[in-house]
Amino acid sequence: MSSELRVPGPGSVERRQHAFRRYLGIYAALWKNSVVREMGFKANFLLWIVVELLWFGLQLAFIVVIYQHTESIGDWSKWEVVLLVGASHFIQQIFQAFFLSNCVQISEYIRTGKLDFMLLLPINTRFIVSLRHVDLGGFVNAVSSVAVMVYALKQLDYVPSSVQIVGFLLLVMAGVLVHYSLMFLLASISFWTVRAQGIVWGYYSLFNIARLPDAAFRGFFKTFFTFAVPMLLVANVPAKLLADELDSPMDMLLLLGMAVACMVISELGWRFSMKHYTSASS
Amino acid sequence: MRKYWHVINIGIQNTLVYRVNFLFRALFGLIPLMAVISLWRAVYEGKDTDVRGYTLAQMISYYLVVTIVDLFTAVSEDDWQIAGDIKDGNISQFLLKPIDYLTYRLCLFGAGRLIYTAVASVPVALFIVVQRKYFVLPADWATLSWFVLSMALTALLQFFLSYTLALMAFWLLEVSTLIFIVFAFEYIAGGHLFPLDILPPALAKALFLTPFPYQMFFPVSIYVGKTTGAGLYQGLLIQALWVVAAYGLARFAWQRGVRKYSAVGG
Numbered sequence: 001m002s003s004e005l006r007v008p009g010p011g012s013v014e015r016r017q018h019a020f021r022r023y024l025g026i027y028a029a030l031w032k033n034s035v036v037r038e039m040g041f042k043a044n045f046l047l048w049i050v051v052e053l054l055w056f057g058l059q060l061a062f063i064v065v066i067y068q069h070t071e072s073i074g075d076w077s078k079w080e081v082v083l084l085v086g087a088s089h090f091i092q093q094i095f096q097a098f099f100l101s102n103c104v105q106i107s108e109y110i111r112t113g114k115l116d117f118m119l120l121l122p123i124n125t126r127f128i129v130s131l132r133h134v135d136l137g138g139f140v141n142a143v144s145s146v147a148v149m150v151y152a153l154k155q156l157d158y159v160p161s162s163v164q165i166v167g168f169l170l171l172v173m174a175g176v177l178v179h180y181s182l183m184f185l186l187a188s189i190s191f192w193t194v195r196a197q198g199i200v201w202g203y204y205s206l207f208n209i210a211r212l213p214d215a216a217f218r219g220f221f222k223t224f225f226t227f228a229v230p231m232l233l234v235a236n237v238p239a240k241l242l243a244d245e246l247d248s249p250m251d252m253l254l255l256l257g258m259a260v261a262c263m264v265i266s267e268l269g270w271r272f273s274m275k276h277y278t279s280a281s282s
Numbered sequence: 283m284r285k286y287w288h289v290i291n292i293g294i295q296n297t298l299v300y301r302v303n304f305l306f307r308a309l310f311g312l313i314p315l316m317a318v319i320s321l322w323r324a325v326y327e328g329k330d331t332d333v334r335g336y337t338l339a340q341m342i343s344y345y346l347v348v349t350i351v352d353l354f355t356a357v358s359e360d361d362w363q364i365a366g367d368i369k370d371g372n373i374s375q376f377l378l379k380p381i382d383y384l385t386y387r388l389c390l391f392g393a394g395r396l397i398y399t400a401v402a403s404v405p406v407a408l409f410i411v412v413q414r415k416y417f418v419l420p421a422d423w424a425t426l427s428w429f430v431l432s433m434a435l436t437a438l439l440q441f442f443l444s445y446t447l448a449l450m451a452f453w454l455l456e457v458s459t460l461i462f463i464v465f466a467f468e469y470i471a472g473g474h475l476f477p478l479d480i481l482p483p484a485l486a487k488a489l490f491l492t493p494f495p496y497q498m499f500f501p502v503s504i505y506v507g508k509t510t511g512a513g514l515y516q517g518l519l520i521q522a523l524w525v526v527a528a529y530g531l532a533r534f535a536w537q538r539g540v541r542k543y544s545a546v547g548g
Contacts, residue, residue: 041456044455044456044459047456048459050459050463051462051463051466054462054463054466058466058469058475061470062470062476065475065476065480065481066325066476068482069325069329069333069334069480070325070328073321073328202306202307202309205310205311206310206313208314208317209313209317212317212321215324216320216321216323216324217317217320218320221316221317221320
C-alpha cells in the first residue's frame with residue numbers, strides 16, 4: 001500500500017530503473033519505425049547493400065594490388081591488412097547502422113527549425129537526435145565484413161580464443177563510440193554555420209585512415225591521429241588483438257581511454273551548443 | 283549567347299555561398315591523400331626497386347596530380363541537383379523557356395568548378411609545397427599543354443556521363459544508388475585508387491576498353507610522363523571520341539526522358 005504513495009526521489013534506483021525502461025520502450029518503437037520505413041522501399045534497401053559491398057570490395061582490391069608489389073607494409077603482412085580492412089568496415093557499418101544518418105541530419109534539423117520540435121519532446125534531446133533512425137543495411141553489411149575477417153584469419157592460420165573475441169567486440173564498441181562522438185561533435189558545429197553537412201561528410205574521409213595499418217605512419221601525422229583524433233587506434237587495436245599481434249595491453253587501454261575522452265568532449269560540446277541555440281523558425 | 287553568361291554569373295554567385303564548405307571539404311580531402319602517400323612510402327621503404335617503372339616521386343606525384351585533376355573536373359553536386367529537378371518537377375520551366383537544359387547545366391558545372399578550384403587550390407597548393415621533394419614537374423611545355431587539353435576532355439566526359447546518369451531519374455524513383463555504383467567503378471577503374479599501369483597488363487588493357495581510364499588516369503599519366511608519343515595522340519583521339527559518344531548519349535537520354543516526363547508536382 002504505502003509503496004504506491006511513496007514518490008521516488010530524483011536519482012533514486014527505482015526512478016532510474018523506470019527511466020531506463022521508458023527509454024528502452026521508446027527505442028524499441030524507433031526500431032519498429034525504421035524497419036517499416038526500410039521495408040517500404042525494398043529495392044532501394046537492397047541496392048544500398050550492393051553499393052556498400054562494392055565499396056568494401058574496392059578497398060580490398062586496393063590492398064591486393066599493393067601487395068602485388070610488396071611483401072609487407074611495416075610489420076603488416078597482406079592477410080593482416082585484409083583483417084584490418086575487415087575490422088574497420090565492421091566498425092564503420094555498426095556505426096552507420098546506429099548513428100551515421102542521424103548525425104548527418106542534425107544540420108538539417110537546425111536549418112529547418114525541426115530541432116524546436118525535438119526540444120519540446122519530454123525526452124533527452126541528444127537521445128532522440130542520435131538514435132532516431134536505425135539503418136538496417138549496416139547490420140547486413142557488417143556480416144560481409146565478418147566473413148572477410150574469418151577468411152583472413154584462416155589465411156593467417158590463427159584461431160582467436162574466446163577471450164580475444166570478447167575483447168575484440170568490446171574494442172569495436174569503443175571504436176564505434178569514438179566515431180559517434182567525433183561525428184556528433186562536428187555535427188554540433190551546424191549550430192553556428194548552417195551548411196555543416198559538408199563538414200560531417202568530411203569526417204567520412206577519416207574512415208579512410210582507420211583501415212590503414214598504423215605502421216605506415218610516423219611523425220606528426222601518427223601522433224595526431226592517435227592522440228588527438230584516434231583514427232589509427234579505432235580499427236588497428238581490435239584487429240591486432242584478434243590476430244594476436246598486440247605488442248602490449250597498453251594499446252587497448254589507450255583506445256578505451258580515448259573513447260571515454262571523446263565522449264566527454266562531445267557531450268560538453270553539445271551542451272555548449274544547446275546553450276547558444278536560437279531557433280531558425282519564427 | 284548572352285543568356286548563358288548570366289547563368290554562369292548566377293552559378294558563381296550561388297556557389298560562392300558555400301566557399302567555407304568547399305574549404306573544409308578540400309582540407310579533409312588532404313587527410314586520405316596524406317595517408318595514401320605515407321602508405322606508398324612505407325611500401326617503397328621495404329624494397330629497393332621501383333613499382334612497375336614508378337619511382338617513389340612519380341608515385342606520390344601521381345596522387346597529387348589526381349587531386350589537381352579532381353579539383354577541376356569532379357562532378358560534385360550537379361548530378362544530385364539534376365535528379366532533384368526532375369523529381370520535383372522543376373524541369374518543367376526549362377521545357378517552356380528558350381533555354382537548353384544541357385548547356386544551362388554545363389554552365390553551372392563550369393561555374394561551380396571555377397569557384398571550387400579557386401577556394402581549394404590554396405590548401406592543395408600548400409600541401410604540394412610541403413611535398414615538393416616528391417613533386418615531379420612535366421617534362422616540357424608540350425607535355426603540360428597536352429595534359430591541360432586532356433584534363434578539359436576529362437571534365438566534359440565526367441559531366442556528360444553524370445548528366446546522363448542523373449537523367450535516369452526520368453525512369454527511376456531513386457537514382458542515388460545508381461550514381462554511387464557507377465562512382466565506385468569510376469573510382470577504381472578510373473585510377474583514383476592507384477595508377478592503372480601497376481595492374482597486371484591484361485587487366486589494364488581490358489580497362490582501357492571502357493571510358494573509365496579517360497575520366498582520370500589518362501591525363502595524369504600524360505603529366506607524369508607515362509603516356510608519350512604515338513600513345514598520347516591515339517589516347518587523346520579515343521578520349522575525344524568518348525566525349526562525343528557521351529554527349530550523344532546525354533542528348534538521346536534527354537529526348538527520351540522528356541517524352542516520358544509527367545511533371546510531378548509541377
